[in-house]
Amino acid sequence: MTSDTGTIRFILNDRSVALDDVGATTTLLDHLRLARRLTGTKEGCAEGDCGACTVLVGRLAGDELVYEGVNACIRFVGSLHATHVVTVEHLAAKDGALHPVQQAMVDYHGSQCGFCTPGFVMSLYGLWLSKDRPGRADIEKALQGNLCRCTGYEPIVRAAEAVAEARPDAVFDPILAMRARVKTELKAMKTGATIAVGEGRRLVVPGTVEALAEVLDSHPQATIVAGSTDVGLWVTKQMREIAPVVFINGLDALQTIEETPEGVTLGAGVSYSAAYPLLSRLYPAFGRLIDRIGGDQVRNMGTIGGNVANGSPIGDTPPALIALGATLTLRSKKGSRSLPLQNFFIQYGRQDRQPGEFVESLFIPALAPDAHFSVYKISKRRDEDISALCGAFHLRLDADGKVKTLSIAFGGMAGTPKRASQTEAAMIGRLWTEETVALGQAALAKDFQPLTDWRASAAYRNLAAANLLTRFYLETRGEGCELTRFEGAA
Amino acid sequence: MLTNERRQVGRAMPRIDAPLKVTGRAAYAAEHSEPDMLHGAAVSATIARGRILEIDSRAAKAAFPGIAAIYTHENRPNAAWLDRSWQDETAPPGHTYRPLQNDRVLFDGQPVAFVVADSFENARDAAAMITVRYEVETPETDLTTKLAERYVPPKKRSGISPPPDPRGQPEEAFKEAHFRISGDYLIENEHHNPMELFATTVLYGADGVLAIHDKTQGSQNVQKFVCNVFSLSQDKVNVINAYVGGAFGSGLRPRHQLFFAVMASLDLKRSVKFEIARSDMFYLSYRPAMYQTVSLGADAQGRLTAVLHDTVQVTSRYEDYQEVVVNWSGLAYRCDNVALTYALTKLDAATPGDMRAPGAASGLFALESAMDELSYEVGIDPLELRRRNFVHFDQNENKQLTSKALRACYREGAARFGWERRQAKPRSMHEGHELIGWGMATGIWEAQLQSAKARVRMSANGQVIVQAAASDIGTGTYTILAQIAAEALDVPAEDVSVQIGQSDLPETSVEGGSWTAASSGSAVDAACLAIRQRLLDMAQKDDASPLKDATVEEVVIRDGHLRLDTDPRAGVAISELMARAGETAIEEEGKAGPDAKQMKSFASYTHSAVFVEVRVDEELGLARVTRVVSAVAAGRILNPKTARSQILGGVVMGLGMALHEESMIDHRSGRIMNHNLAEYHVPAHADIQDIDVHFVQEFDDKASPIGVKGLGEIGVCGVAAAVANAIFHATGKRIRHLPITIDKILGETVGKAA
Numbered sequence A: 001m002t003s004d005t006g007t008i009r010f011i012l013n014d015r016s017v018a019l020d021d022v023g024a025t026t027t028l029l030d031h032l033r034l035a036r037r038l039t040g041t042k043e044g045c046a047e048g049d050c051g052a053c054t055v056l057v058g059r060l061a062g063d064e065l066v067y068e069g070v071n072a073c074i075r076f077v078g079s080l081h082a083t084h085v086v087t088v089e090h091l092a093a094k095d096g097a098l099h100p101v102q103q104a105m106v107d108y109h110g111s112q113c114g115f116c117t118p119g120f121v122m123s124l125y126g127l128w129l130s131k132d133r134p135g136r137a138d139i140e141k142a143l144q145g146n147l148c149r150c151t152g153y154e155p156i157v158r159a160a161e162a163v164a165e166a167r168p169d170a171v172f173d174p175i176l177a178m179r180a181r182v183k184t185e186l187k188a189m190k191t192g193a194t195i196a197v198g199e200g201r202r203l204v205v206p207g208t209v210e211a212l213a214e215v216l217d218s219h220p221q222a223t224i225v226a227g228s229t230d231v232g233l234w235v236t237k238q239m240r241e242i243a244p245v246v247f248i249n250g251l252d253a254l255q256t257i258e259e260t261p262e263g264v265t266l267g268a269g270v271s272y273s274a275a276y277p278l279l280s281r282l283y284p285a286f287g288r289l290i291d292r293i294g295g296d297q298v299r300n301m302g303t304i305g306g307n308v309a310n311g312s313p314i315g316d317t318p319p320a321l322i323a324l325g326a327t328l329t330l331r332s333k334k335g336s337r338s339l340p341l342q343n344f345f346i347q348y349g350r351q352d353r354q355p356g357e358f359v360e361s362l363f364i365p366a367l368a369p370d371a372h373f374s375v376y377k378i379s380k381r382r383d384e385d386i387s388a389l390c391g392a393f394h395l396r397l398d399a400d401g402k403v404k405t406l407s408i409a410f411g412g413m414a415g416t417p418k419r420a421s422q423t424e425a426a427m428i429g430r431l432w433t434e435e436t437v438a439l440g441q442a443a444l445a446k447d448f449q450p451l452t453d454w455r456a457s458a459a460y461r462n463l464a465a466a467n468l469l470t471r472f473y474l475e476t477r478g479e480g481c482e483l484t485r486f487e488g489a490a
Numbered sequence B: 001m002l003t004n005e006r007r008q009v010g011r012a013m014p015r016i017d018a019p020l021k022v023t024g025r026a027a028y029a030a031e032h033s034e035p036d037m038l039h040g041a042a043v044s045a046t047i048a049r050g051r052i053l054e055i056d057s058r059a060a061k062a063a064f065p066g067i068a069a070i071y072t073h074e075n076r077p078n079a080a081w082l083d084r085s086w087q088d089e090t091a092p093p094g095h096t097y098r099p100l101q102n103d104r105v106l107f108d109g110q111p112v113a114f115v116v117a118d119s120f121e122n123a124r125d126a127a128a129m130i131t132v133r134y135e136v137e138t139p140e141t142d143l144t145t146k147l148a149e150r151y152v153p154p155k156k157r158s159g160i161s162p163p164p165d166p167r168g169q170p171e172e173a174f175k176e177a178h179f180r181i182s183g184d185y186l187i188e189n190e191h192h193n194p195m196e197l198f199a200t201t202v203l204y205g206a207d208g209v210l211a212i213h214d215k216t217q218g219s220q221n222v223q224k225f226v227c228n229v230f231s232l233s234q235d236k237v238n239v240i241n242a243y244v245g246g247a248f249g250s251g252l253r254p255r256h257q258l259f260f261a262v263m264a265s266l267d268l269k270r271s272v273k274f275e276i277a278r279s280d281m282f283y284l285s286y287r288p289a290m291y292q293t294v295s296l297g298a299d300a301q302g303r304l305t306a307v308l309h310d311t312v313q314v315t316s317r318y319e320d321y322q323e324v325v326v327n328w329s330g331l332a333y334r335c336d337n338v339a340l341t342y343a344l345t346k347l348d349a350a351t352p353g354d355m356r357a358p359g360a361a362s363g364l365f366a367l368e369s370a371m372d373e374l375s376y377e378v379g380i381d382p383l384e385l386r387r388r389n390f391v392h393f394d395q396n397e398n399k400q401l402t403s404k405a406l407r408a409c410y411r412e413g414a415a416r417f418g419w420e421r422r423q424a425k426p427r428s429m430h431e432g433h434e435l436i437g438w439g440m441a442t443g444i445w446e447a448q449l450q451s452a453k454a455r456v457r458m459s460a461n462g463q464v465i466v467q468a469a470a471s472d473i474g475t476g477t478y479t480i481l482a483q484i485a486a487e488a489l490d491v492p493a494e495d496v497s498v499q500i501g502q503s504d505l506p507e508t509s510v511e512g513g514s515w516t517a518a519s520s521g522s523a524v525d526a527a528c529l530a531i532r533q534r535l536l537d538m539a540q541k542d543d544a545s546p547l548k549d550a551t552v553e554e555v556v557i558r559d560g561h562l563r564l565d566t567d568p569r570a571g572v573a574i575s576e577l578m579a580r581a582g583e584t585a586i587e588e589e590g591k592a593g594p595d596a597k598q599m600k601s602f603a604s605y606t607h608s609a610v611f612v613e614v615r616v617d618e619e620l621g622l623a624r625v626t627r628v629v630s631a632v633a634a635g636r637i638l639n640p641k642t643a644r645s646q647i648l649g650g651v652v653m654g655l656g657m658a659l660h661e662e663s664m665i666d667h668r669s670g671r672i673m674n675h676n677l678a679e680y681h682v683p684a685h686a687d688i689q690d691i692d693v694h695f696v697q698e699f700d701d702k703a704s705p706i707g708v709k710g711l712g713e714i715g716v717c718g719v720a721a722a723v724a725n726a727i728f729h730a731t732g733k734r735i736r737h738l739p740i741t742i743d744k745i746l747g748e749t750v751g752k753a754a
């Protein structure tokens, strides 16, 4: 490793920050509230669910400066190198004049007890920066990750609509005002050098993918942290000791998105938000699924690579990826290897990842023009909830209307995301009819013996899985039956 | 009544505290600091019942030299001995739980040790290193296995009416009724989950005076509690709750974070802050689970001939927590044969607490579901059934009502909803794959007045200051008090400065039960009246004054003048009056409280009619509420904006109650499994679609001096039943167990695979 430094640098509102003794798992929220006494950013849950801690984080994407809302409570300070953190304190003008999104929250009564308010304000500000005339669906999406227990939400939506309709000028908009300066400073911080903080390299920010491979080779027990939307909770909820920690969110080489006629290759560090435009164009059902993972804050931080690497049986992307026939590429100092994603999940809590290896990329084959692909997520609460089960279906018929290829995968039905091989076998080669679907449903029991937990009972899961198969069948027959929320909204 | 109906009151004024909130400058309990202060963290029990055998904190002490103290039951500083000293204004009868009192574990999550250290991180990490050994006893946490051990609480909780005696011949009337329905209803524990975490910051003054920033609904309730428990005089304790990030009842009783922070601060003579984690909030308080049975009998026309409502409700081993659950069934509709019974059963759990519309939200779920069942039995529209049984009298108490515009709620609510287009038969309305259901319910809540004082100061230059120990827990107290003073004194509301949320201000009871607007509002109004009287006295010192013979009712304050109401040209400038008297300002106190004479012959309630549309995806058991109309009769509306949002928030909480909210307890260990916002589902924005709040005209000159009835609770009342009724209408499936989750809708019988 060359030219190591031991300092995490970022910009906080209008000040440059350099930290050389930051804890491996110090959260941005604790840093703001405790060390900086910036208490405008609130803690409502410390696990990414409520959005009270929403702040914007700006980063360089190529030459562009991109600001995204994130949950400060599960974002580690070590992952902030070369970013611009913007909190609610930065939003109003120096003379106290409110930013238009703040003024709208006042005018439309979007704040009652006020505790959720700074988080909503920051989400609305994120939307203000990223979209000129957001529609109802954009607004809904932008507010998905914020909970309010007082207002019933509607006044907040009205505030957002008012700002969207007649976008007033914010002459003092703090981010627009300092864009040039921020860009220059962030570029200067992004040296490509590896940063190691603390004794025994408890916190490492590798400057390159090679450096990452190197660090993992010498510290195979290190925890890789991408978006920290899983790892953050291990720390704040389970109080797990995870050092040494290796932050990979700043590695441009893992952020690549490549489209070829054969399919799509996503770098392991690509966030849900970054993958969304392409995935929703090529695999629309996948796009709708992503809309229901967390809120914007989680989608801005969380990565598909992390969702896969985490290996949870109820992660939402593996069923879809398995059904699409995705392959995973792992890399280490020794080199790279690829394997079908379905083989990666060995059993509950165990994946085929060797010490020193990290996920480098995912390849998703293109959909054939005649393919049917659907994925259904079922959760108790529609948004911001973990699946009770999630089923993905990928079908091609031959010229006679018989099942040529079929891959079905479920999450929430077994200890890992799992392919329904017996079900598929019962249906392949047969005419795509209700009778065939019934054969498939009968075979589901051979593939899955789900458990009862607080999300759903085993009986529910069995029944709902069978009903999803019917639903997929009906959809291929042209019957739309996904629950929609508003006209035109996802 | 207020003498001046123009301008301020009734105006949809934005909240005066909103700019502070949107900029993050409003400081909540945990956000007051001092350099070098101490931070606390608790160790929570991991069993629900048993004994602490050993607490080992050696490793923590060794690892964290910054620890100032670790408190356990073995070394806790002394606190009051008598139960009485621990009982706050709102406490139920029993032996109040005292943190670190002894080695007993009474409920899951009970704090068993408290660490104080030089930083929050150190306190938290040290607490995590403390290990506790327990002798575990088998906990009982399942209400349904403890129904037989029911008992009627021997001592009633202050302010909570026990069920009235039976009237008529309920059993016989039920047996002989033309139509009969009977059903059992179960509700699981629900948690308040305000967005702000419970926190207390104690700033230890040089003179030993404590400035306590606490998340509470009543600063003076907390002040008294602290004084009693720690034997302090009131002048040593100042409690501040200037901004409260929601509470919904959870902040009525002093919570253990307060006790710990004050205890450590007094012991160490340092400032101490203690904020509890979201997961620990679940152990503090909850709307209690209950098992209800409702039987209704009706004649051939659907007129009620018998109402029987029985409830067994959860409480802790150590307190008899009580709510008004069944009484509503004796006063909602006309019926002469009524039996209402209410019992408790003890579980190994913390004491439940008041949560938005305590008792009514739960009791009305059963009653209004049963009314819906009866409507199908009788074969008439559910709304028509309620109309037929309308009563303008409180048969429980034998009292007149101060007002009841519920018929207008039915009429106007139904019109806005389009109820007349409803097809009566269940499962008859659908669109594509979705079944559509329309359901409705009645909501009732008591309109109460509590004693409250307020001080108003008016300066010669028109500046007005309002002071009261009232709280604003998100309800808009700051704003409406400003509006009331502004109107009475005829100044722009923006010129009124409202100082509330502090224990050294004029006495006010806790904020709860929807009584703050009526009570503190009336007190402010009374103070303004006293100011007018003072000004009139000053004016009448001048024999030539045109106001010489006027009474206080005949004068008004207009544009900085005291004027004759009938002849506004006759008047005198207030600045001149004050100058003459050598004053720069006038200050008066006002008082409000229940009128005992009136309460003898009148009862007062707020009412609502709630209409709900659900859409159900039957094969997956998914239900969503697509439309709600809530038509409310609540007397005078002070500010349509704050009023509307109170109802909206209540409706949404009702939707949570109906579809999502419950604590899931592992009854083998007695522990709550879903103590976080990921698995305890409060409604998110996607769960909410079109909610129409409508206030019907209701004139009431008896409920409170300013005609206000209060709005904090009525919004949630009836909502859960309306949703359950709509789900029945959509699916033909009657679900009597809240929340109505996906597996209950799918059930074993429905959902054939095609």
Ligand SMILES: Cc1cc2nc3c(=O)[nH]c(=O)nc-3n(C[C@@H](O)[C@@H](O)[C@H](O)COP(=O)(O)OP(=O)(O)OC[C@H]3O[C@@H](n4cnc5c(N)ncnc54)[C@H](O)[C@@H]3O)c2cc1C
Residues within 6 Å of the ligand: A047, A048, A049, A223, A224, A225, A226, A227, A228, A229, A230, A231, A232, A248, A268, A269, A292, A293, A294, A295, A298, A301, A302, A303, A304, A305, A306, A307, A308, A309, A310, A314, A315, A316, A317, A357, A358, A359, A360, A384, A385, A386, A387
């Ligand atoms: C509020 C909230 C809501 C959520 N909702 C959903 C949901 O609806 N559906 C759903 O599926 N998930 C949900 N999640 C979890 C989801 O965000 C994560 O699974 C996410 O995709 C993980 O990505 P990450 O980048 O945040 O991973 P991290 O948390 O950084 O890491 C997750 C795991 O992957 C490992 N890892 C990460 N990157 C690599 C790599 N390149 N190579 C090897 N190992 C790696 C880490 O070491 C760790 O074990 C939610 C999370 C939150 C906080």
Ligand code: FES
Residues within 6 Å of the ligand: A042, A043, A044, A045, A046, A047, A048, A049, A050, A051, A052, A053, A054, A071, A072, A073, A074
């Ligand atoms: S504090 Fe709730 S999301 Fe961060």
Ligand code: FES
Residues within 6 Å of the ligand: A110, A111, A112, A113, A114, A115, A116, A117, A147, A148, A149, A150, A151, B195, B245, B246, B474
């Ligand atoms: S205003 Fe209280 S939580 Fe949103």
